[in-house]
Amino acid sequence: MTMPVRAALYLRVSTGRQAENDLSIPDQRRQAKAYCASRRWEIVADYVEPGLSATDDRRPEFQRMIDAATTKPPAFDVILVHSFSRFFRDQFQLEFYVRRLAKAGVRLVSITQELGDDPMSNMIRQIMALFDEYQSKENAKHTLRAMKENARQGFWNGALPPIGYRIVEASEQRGHRTKKTLEIDPVQAETVRLIFRLAREGNGSSGPMGIKSIATHLNAVGIRTRDGGKWGLDAVHKVLTRTTYIGRHRFNTKFWKTRERKAETEIVEMAVPAIVDKDEFEVVQMLLKSRSPAMTAPRIVSGPTLLTGICFCAACGGAMTLRTGNSGRYRYYTCCTKARQGETGCPGRTVPMEKLDNLVAEYIEQRLLQPKRLEQLLSHVLDRRTERAERRKSHIADLRKRAAEADAKLKRLYDAIENGVADLSDPMLKDRIAELKATRDQARLDAERAEEAIDRGGPTITPQTLKTFARTARKRIRTDGGGYRRDHLRAFAQRVEVDQKELRIMGSKSVLLRTLVAASSVKTTGFGVPSSVPKWRTRHDSNV
Numbered sequence: 001m002t003m004p005v006r007a008a009l010y011l012r013v014s015t016g017r018q019a020e021n022d023l024s025i026p027d028q029r030r031q032a033k034a035y036c037a038s039r040r041w042e043i044v045a046d047y048v049e050p051g052l053s054a055t056d057d058r059r060p061e062f063q064r065m066i067d068a069a070t071t072k073p074p075a076f077d078v079i080l081v082h083s084f085s086r087f088f089r090d091q092f093q094l095e096f097y098v099r100r101l102a103k104a105g106v107r108l109v110s111i112t113q114e115l116g117d118d119p120m121s122n123m124i125r126q127i128m129a130l131f132d133e134y135q136s137k138e139n140a141k142h143t144l145r146a147m148k149e150n151a152r153q154g155f156w157n158g159a160l161p162p163i164g165y166r167i168v169e170a171s172e173q174r175g176h177r178t179k180k181t182l183e184i185d186p187v188q189a190e191t192v193r194l195i196f197r198l199a200r201e202g203n204g205s206s207g208p209m210g211i212k213s214i215a216t217h218l219n220a221v222g223i224r225t226r227d228g229g230k231w232g233l234d235a236v237h238k239v240l241t242r243t244t245y246i247g248r249h250r251f252n253t254k255f256w257k258t259r260e261r262k263a264e265t266e267i268v269e270m271a272v273p274a275i276v277d278k279d280e281f282e283v284v285q286m287l288l289k290s291r292s293p294a295m296t297a298p299r300i301v302s303g304p305t306l307l308t309g310i311c312f313c314a315a316c317g318g319a320m321t322l323r324t325g326n327s328g329r330y331r332y333y334t335c336c337t338k339a340r341q342g343e344t345g346c347p348g349r350t351v352p353m354e355k356l357d358n359l360v361a362e363y364i365e366q367r368l369l370q371p372k373r374l375e376q377l378l379s380h381v382l383d384r385r386t387e388r389a390e391r392r393k394s395h396i397a398d399l400r401k402r403a404a405e406a407d408a409k410l411k412r413l414y415d416a417i418e419n420g421v422a423d424l425s426d427p428m429l430k431d432r433i434a435e436l437k438a439t440r441d442q443a444r445l446d447a448e449r450a451e452e453a454i455d456r457g458g459p460t461i462t463p464q465t466l467k468t469f470a471r472t473a474r475k476r477i478r479t480d481g482g483g484y485r486r487d488h489l490r491a492f493a494q495r496v497e498v499d500q501k502e503l504r505i506m507g508s509k510s511v512l513l514r515t516l517v518a519a520s521s522v523k524t525t526g527f528g529v530p531s532s533v534p535k536w537r538t539r540h541d542s543n544v
Contacts, residue, residue, distance in 0.1 A: 006076040007036050007109075008045035010065060012086045014053055025050065028082045035080065035111050044076050054089040055136060056257070057097075066097065069106045076106065083112050084128055089136040091129035098125075144252065151251040151270040156180040162244050163226050164192040164275050182249075182272045186398050187439070189275050190446040191223055193392075195239050196276050199284045201514060208287050211236045240288060246281045247274035277384065283510040286494070306357045306486050307333065307496055313348035314499035322353065333498070349498055359503055361477065364492050369474045371466040378513055382461055385513070392450055399447035406440035461516065469516050491515040 011028045025048060036043050045068065047061040057063065068075040079101065081087045087108060088094035098108050107117075113128060115121035147157045161167055161182055170179040195218070198209045203217060215231040225231060243250055249270040254261055311320040313335035320333040333356050335348030367373060413433060416422040422429055477488045492512060497504040 004040055004042045005078055006044045007041045007078045007080050008047060008065060008068070008076040009043060010047045010049070010062070010079055010081050010087060012049040012054060012059075013051060028086070031082060031111055032080050041078065041080075054085065054087065056090070057088075057093060066100075069101055070104045072104075074104050074106050079106060079108050081108070081110055084108075084110050084125065085132040085136075088129070089132045091126060091133050094129045095126065148252055148268045150179075151249075151268045154181065154271050156182055156270075157251065162242055162249075163239065164189040164245065165272065184273050184275060186395065186402060187442050187446055188226060190395065190399070190450055191218075192239055192245060192275050194218075194223070194449060195236060196245075196280055196284055199240055199287060200280060200510075211240070211288075240284055243269075243281075244272060245275045246278045247272055277388065279384070279510050283508060283514075286508065286511075305353070306489065307360065310490065310494060311356070311496045311498065313337065313346060314497040314504065315348045316346040318346065318348070320348075320351075320496075320498055323350070335498075347500075349500060351498060356498070356503075360493065360496055360505060361489060363503075363505060364489065365474050365477065368492055369470045369477075371463065371470050374466045374470060374512075374516070375463065377509060378461070378516070380509075382513070396447050396450045399443045399450065403440045403443035403447065406436045406443065410436050410440070466516075 009029065009032045011025050011032070013024050029046075033043065035041075045065070047065045049059050049061045052059045052062075065079065069079065079087075084094065087110075088097065101108060113125075115125055150157055155170060155172075156167055158180065164185055165182040165188075166185040167180050168183050170181045172179045195214055198214045198217060199211075200208055202209050209217065211233050215233055215236045218231045218236075223231070225235060239245070249272045251268045251270055252262060253267055305322050307320070308322065309319075311333055312318065313320055316335065316337045318335050318337040321336045321339065323332045323334040323339060324330065325332070331353040332350050333353055334350040335346050337346040338348045338350070368377075410433065413422065413429070413436070417424050417429075424430070473488070473492075477485055479485055492515070493505050493507045494511065495506040497506070
């Protein structure tokens with residue numbers, strides 16, 4: 001008597017939606033059972049892969065099946081699939097695993113593409129695999145094209161939305177599918193605003209906070225991520241650098257396999273509701289860039305030279321760096337390109353350090369730090385600040401309403417339990433009560449944080465406030481020895497460009513307003529100017 005052939009069934013569909021709504025897997029199983037029955041094969045294993053692509057081998061059930069097939073002795077003699085495309089849609093990978101299985105004494109058999117073991121059959125299988133791979137890539141190309149157009153029209157493509165948003169059904173329906181869009185989640189959006197506020201202003205007891213400090217603060221006060229976990233550096237960095245939060249969600253930015261960035265021409269911007277202002281976002285990007293060791297060395301932030309790191313040559317864009325003469329007796333700002341390559345590289349100027357320092361500082365003192373000039377510069381920013389405060393108040397009202405609605409639903413459930421209408425032992429009822437409690441508590445907590453943020457926004461800016469600030473700033477920007485305070489000057493000027501006949505001083509209105517608010521606060525003694533403390537690994541080891 002001969003032993004029956006032992007068969008393992010491998011059933012697969014490409015997407016989770018197919019696994020939930022399609023009949024493909026039950027049909028594959030029915031045909032496989034009929035095929036085995038007609039040949040008197042014994043089915044000893046059943047591997048189902050719902051919703052995973054066959055373009056690679058990162059499939060749990062697939063790997064479990066291969067492990068069982070390559071053990072000694074193998075757990076079965078044949079792997080049965082509906083078609084070779086169910087096993088792989090990559091010609092190279094298909095041949096690799098077919099040969100690996102053959103070494104273990106296991107064959108791959110297709111119900112709809114029956115082939116033998118002769119050279120002709122092997123060639124036909126390879127040709128079929130090439131066609132399957134081509135068809136897979138064509139399908140992916142057309143699917144991506146449709147998804148990009150869907151994003152251009154403002155519809156969501158189905159992935160998990162960024163924190164602060166939730167997916168809702170749009171009014172438009174095409175065929176049997178209802179389009180999806182994003183709307184602001186009032187609970188999580190306040191967490192996003194808090195992260196940006198910490199990066200821009202700090203938590204009231206310090207200046208702007210870095211990514212690590214923000215993550216530490218959020219975890220310390222009990223604010224969790226959407227899935228209930230703790231905040232990490234990557235999660236905070238993604239929030240602070242996503243253009244989604246200013247209403248521009250970028251779709252198709254990376255290759256899903258390699259995670260490499262795609263060209264800008266391949267990226268599509270989708271319009272979504274904004275959570276933070278564009279100006280606030282840009283200020284945060286500038287602060288992140290200024291803190292990055294890859295962009296700004298610590299010596300530039302903490303060095304003794306007044307304009308190091310913010311002074312540039314207008315001709316070539318290179319940094320103006322310190323040069324000395326006569327054994328250090330004379331000090332100059334010189335274009336770094338000119339210093340390395342001479343005038344053939346850049347005709348930029350060389351300016352005595354004291355002269356340029358005085359020009360910049362005196363201009364800021366005499367022109368910028370005047371009450372009327374400050375009022376003129378900040379009028380638009382102050383108006384936006386007022387509008388933002390009003391929006392926050394409206395947002396607080398929405399959060400309070402959400403908490404009240406959840407509380408009312410809880411009371412109705414408790415009444416139903418007391419009146420015997422609902423059974424407390426029902427697990428679904430317990431889950432619903434826990435969900436409503438979490439929603440209510442989170443909404444109340446977010447409302448309290450939003451109210452604290454309004455309080456931390458600082459006092460109202462009046463003409464007298466501007467006059468006091470200008471007078472104090474002019475006084476404090478100078479040191480007792482007649483020089484200038486480097487950190488205070490950088491609160492007003494973030495870039496200085498030196499041309500042949502003119503000097504251009506540039507700064508951010510948002511940074512100026514933050515400095516003004518910090519200086520006007522009763523609790524703050526300084527200007528809230530940026531600072532840096534050089535710090536390396538605590539164990540003095542860069543090769544951890």
